[in-house]
Amino acid sequence: xxxxxxxxxxxxxxxxxxxxxxxxxxxxxxxxxxxxxxxxxxxxxxxxxxxxxxxxxxxxxxxxxxxxxxxxxxxxxxxxxxxxxxxxxxxxxxxxxxxxxxxxxxxxxxxxxxxxxxxxxxxxxxxxxxxxxxxxxxxxxxxxxxxxxxxxxxxxxxxxxxxxxxxxxxxxxxxxxxxxxxxxxxxxxxxxxxxxxxxxxxxxxxxxxxxxxxxxxxxxxxxxxxxxxxxxxxxxxxxxxxxxxxxxxxxxxxxxxxxxxxxxxxxxxxxxxxxxxxxxxxxxxxxxxxxxxxxxxxxxxxxxxxxxxxxxxxxxxxxxxxxxxxxxxxxxxxxxxxxxxxxxxxxxxxxxxxxxxxxxxxxxxxxxxxxxxxxxxxxxxxxxxxxxxxxxxxxxxxxxxxxxxxxxxxxxxxxxxxxxxxxxxxxxxxxxxxxxxxxxxxxxxxxxxxxxxxxxxxxxxxxxxxxxxxxxxxxxxxxxxxxxxxxxxxxxxxxxxxxxxxxxxxxxxxxxxxxxxxxxxxxxxxxxxxxxxxxxxxxxxxxxxxxxxxxxxxxxxxxxxxxxxxxxxxxxxxxxxxxxxxxxxxxxxxxxxxxxxxxxxxxxxxxxxxxxxxxxxxxxxxxxxxxxxxxxxxxxxxxxxxxxxxxxxxxxxxxxxxxxxxxxxxxxxxxxxxxxxxxxxxxxxxxxxxxxxxxxxxxxxxxxxxxxxxxxxxxxxxxxxxxxxxxxxxxxxxxxxxxxxxxx
Numbered sequence: 001x002x003x004x005x006x007x008x009x010x011x012x013x014x015x016x017x018x019x020x021x022x023x024x025x026x027x028x029x030x031x032x033x034x035x036x037x038x039x040x041x042x043x044x045x046x047x048x049x050x051x052x053x054x055x056x057x058x059x060x061x062x063x064x065x066x067x068x069x070x071x072x073x074x075x076x077x078x079x080x081x082x083x084x085x086x087x088x089x090x091x092x093x094x095x096x097x098x099x100x101x102x103x104x105x106x107x108x109x110x111x112x113x114x115x116x117x118x119x120x121x122x123x124x125x126x127x128x129x130x131x132x133x134x135x136x137x138x139x140x141x142x143x144x145x146x147x148x149x150x151x152x153x154x155x156x157x158x159x160x161x162x163x164x165x166x167x168x169x170x171x172x173x174x175x176x177x178x179x180x181x182x183x184x185x186x187x188x189x190x191x192x193x194x195x196x197x198x199x200x201x202x203x204x205x206x207x208x209x210x211x212x213x214x215x216x217x218x219x220x221x222x223x224x225x226x227x228x229x230x231x232x233x234x235x236x237x238x239x240x241x242x243x244x245x246x247x248x249x250x251x252x253x254x255x256x257x258x259x260x261x262x263x264x265x266x267x268x269x270x271x272x273x274x275x276x277x278x279x280x281x282x283x284x285x286x287x288x289x290x291x292x293x294x295x296x297x298x299x300x301x302x303x304x305x306x307x308x309x310x311x312x313x314x315x316x317x318x319x320x321x322x323x324x325x326x327x328x329x330x331x332x333x334x335x336x337x338x339x340x341x342x343x344x345x346x347x348x349x350x351x352x353x354x355x356x357x358x359x360x361x362x363x364x365x366x367x368x369x370x371x372x373x374x375x376x377x378x379x380x381x382x383x384x385x386x387x388x389x390x391x392x393x394x395x396x397x398x399x400x401x402x403x404x405x406x407x408x409x410x411x412x413x414x415x416x417x418x419x420x421x422x423x424x425x426x427x428x429x430x431x432x433x434x435x436x437x438x439x440x441x442x443x444x445x446x447x448x449x450x451x452x453x454x455x456x457x458x459x460x461x462x463x464x465x466x467x468x469x470x471x472x473x474x475x476x477x478x479x480x481x482x483x484x485x486x487x488x489x490x491x492x493x494x495x496x497x498x499x500x501x502x503x504x505x506x507x508x509x510x511x512x513x514x515x516x517x518x519x520x521x522x523x524x525x526x527x528x529x530x531x532x533x534x535x536x537x538x539x540x541x542x543x544x545x546x547x548x549x550x551x552x553x554x555x556x557x558x559x560x561x562x563x564x565x566x567x568x569x570x571x572x573x574x575x576x577x578x579x580x581x582x583x584x585x586x587x588x589x590x591x592x593x594x595x596x597x598x599x600x601x602x603x604x605x606x607x608x609x610x611x612x613x614x615x616x617x618x619x620x621x622x623x624x625x626x627x628x629x630x631x632x633x634x635x636x637x638x639x640x641x642x643x644x645x646x647x648x649x650x651x652x653x654x655x656x657x658x659x660x661x662x663x664x665x666x667x668x669x670x671x672x673x674x675x676x677x678x679x680x681x682x683x684x685x686x687x688x689x690x691x692x693x694x695x696x697x698x699x700x701x702x703x704x705x706x707x708x709x710x711x712x713x714x715x716x717x718x719x720x721x722x723x724x725x726x727x728x729x730x731x732x733x734x735x736x737x738x739x740x741x742x743x744x
Contacts (some may be wrong), residue, residue, distance in 0.1 A: 044063055047405075048083045161221070162246045165246070260623060281417055297652045300652050304360050309362045359446050365393050370456065371695065410438055410476065421501075459672040556592050557593060587638075596645070603618055688726075
């Protein structure tokens with residue numbers, strides 16, 4: 001069992017010299033040591049010396065903000081450590097001591113194994129006669145202190161990296177200004193390990209400097225200087241005693257075809273899903289940052305993100321999931337069942353109500369409970385409403401069925417502020433458009449929430465209620481196609497406003513949500529995908545053909561320039577997003593721009609209607625774009641507006657895209673009676689695996705293999721390893737048994 005030392009930062013304006021405070025840690029408890037610094041309100045990092053011969057720098061943070069570091073001691077004993085803060089301009093706080101008594105320590109069981117590199121490299125390429133374990137090796141000489149030189153290693157395969165351990169070369173200075181970079185194509189392109197950017201690093205002396213990778217996939221790693229100080233002879237070089245990586249060949253997402261695609265999917269998850277290695281102003285993985293440290297974030301926590309948050313977070317236990325569960329436990333609803341936009345207000349941005357909140361809430365709670373088996377959550381009495389959470393979910397569904405008329409087969413928003421006319425306000429997540437009255441986007445979400453609610457009711461033993469919801473869903477599907485299909489354009493429209501005007505401006509996301517949820521028949525799906533792929537041109541629109549995927553990572557949000565729609569049918573937000581100016585087509589994410597998360601629905605649409613080969617054609621393009629720059633693109637338009645594409649900052653839903661590997665290729669999806677395993681292996685792939693997946697409180701490694709003839713189950717410590725034939729469909733029960741779907 002792991003022994004983690006958690007360090008909690010407190011917001012103190014000034015640190016004073018203090019005596020070492022004694023703390024105790026064992027295999028069952030967490031030790032929290034208060035600390036914080038404010039150095040001229042600059043970005044800073046903390047250097048921790050743990051007292052066991054190792055030291056660790058944290059990632060960059062904002063001055064004075066609370067946070068934590070973590071460390072694993074591997075033997076019992078009393079350790080005296082210290083920490084200080086270092087700002088980007090070189091200001092350093094005094095050292096603050098601490099002492100930790102570690103009891104009941106066991107033999108280290110981290111799975112970290114030393115990785116023997118295939119080659120040592122620097123600016124000149126591969127070096128001969130030097131190994132990563134050798135002492136006192138150096139980079140090429142630099143001509144100026146700002147000349148960027150580097151040293152690194154190439155690996156023989158892809159590894160899930162745990163840690164980099166650096167030591168000081170004998171008689172040489174340790175690098176003080178450097179960053180760690182990695183590659184998934186053996187150095188063809190390099191990417192920053194965002195949490196490993198250091199300035200004025202304190203001299204570690206004989207201590208080992210440890211830098212965490214948290215499972216990142218790579219086949220090459222390097223240390224690159226950002227400033228090199230001259231030595232006594234005036235020479236400028238990087239000097240290291242050793243450069244030792246630890247990790248495992250078992251990637252989180254793994255397959256027989258090991259290359260940039262599978263490595264990219266892993267790292268896409270770590271950037272946009274868990275966001276574990278990102279730089280942010282505070283210490284929370286859902287916290288945002290600012291230039292030049294734009295980052296991925298893990299979750300949003302408000303109603304319109306609840307289904308996405310549950311999908312991304314419920315399969316891996318984490319502090320983030322605990323935070324979300326605590327927020328969901330007492331999430332507010334109106335007495336009639338309308339779900340608030342956020343815990344502090346029923347309105348979106350304190351402006352108006354959004355009517356997709358209820359569907360997102362229902363789908364999110366259903367997925368979380370089915371994935372985790374957390375029935376205690378459903379039985380909890382909400383402090384805000386006085387209802388149990390199961391009663392709240394049912395009330396939220398009743399609101400859709402009764403207040404919004406869903407029993408008739410279509411949600412109809414009667415709120416005069418959200419009636420879909422030019423004078424109304426936005427009504428759902430896509431808050432630039434004035435979706436309202438009868439909205440295709442909202443009705444697609446309603447349809448999915450009915451299916452999810454049916455699964456939840458069966459999970460709770462209510463088969464009759466489940467059947468009722470499925471019957472309504474069938475009615476919604478029929479009505480959806482009758483109301484929202486546009487035969488002329490061969491796609492679904494956006495909405496029908498209160499005056500009967502059918503609003504069709506080429507909304508790619510509306511169509512992809514509908515396809516992914518299975519609302520279309522084969523003929524409709526073929527027309528939509530032919531339109532998106534440029535095989536079918538709709539005359540007179542701003543974007544057509546290949547231009548629909550201008551941004552490559554995802555399609556443009558719409559194909560009709562909203563500046564051409566008169567009177568304006570968009571929220572300009574006080575003129576900030578006027579489509580004739582700042583919000584011009586292609587310069588704003590919701591008018592000709594793109595939001596990355598839609599690729600998740602794109603991939604599932606193609607899997608459903610074109611099979612895995614169609615999905616892989618799109619996935620390979622996405623992976624190729626990620627390989628270039630990890631999609632860290634915050635280009636601004638001519639007025640400085642940076643939201644031309646939605647990937648970083650306030651878009652935790654970007655983490656949905658790598659989830660396609662989990663619920664698309666692996667085919668893992670929780671249902672009322674267990675975890676569905678329905679793999680869809682791409683051509684040429686012999687096996688696929690996810691090596692740490694939690695279902696109903698248990699950890700599994702799940703593998704689908706073309707060569708497997710029967711199900712194999714093996715206990716591996718506390719984890720259970722499962723292999724299933726790739727061509728089969730199975731259910732993993734909460735008790736850990738595998739049942740063929742046909743046998744149920």
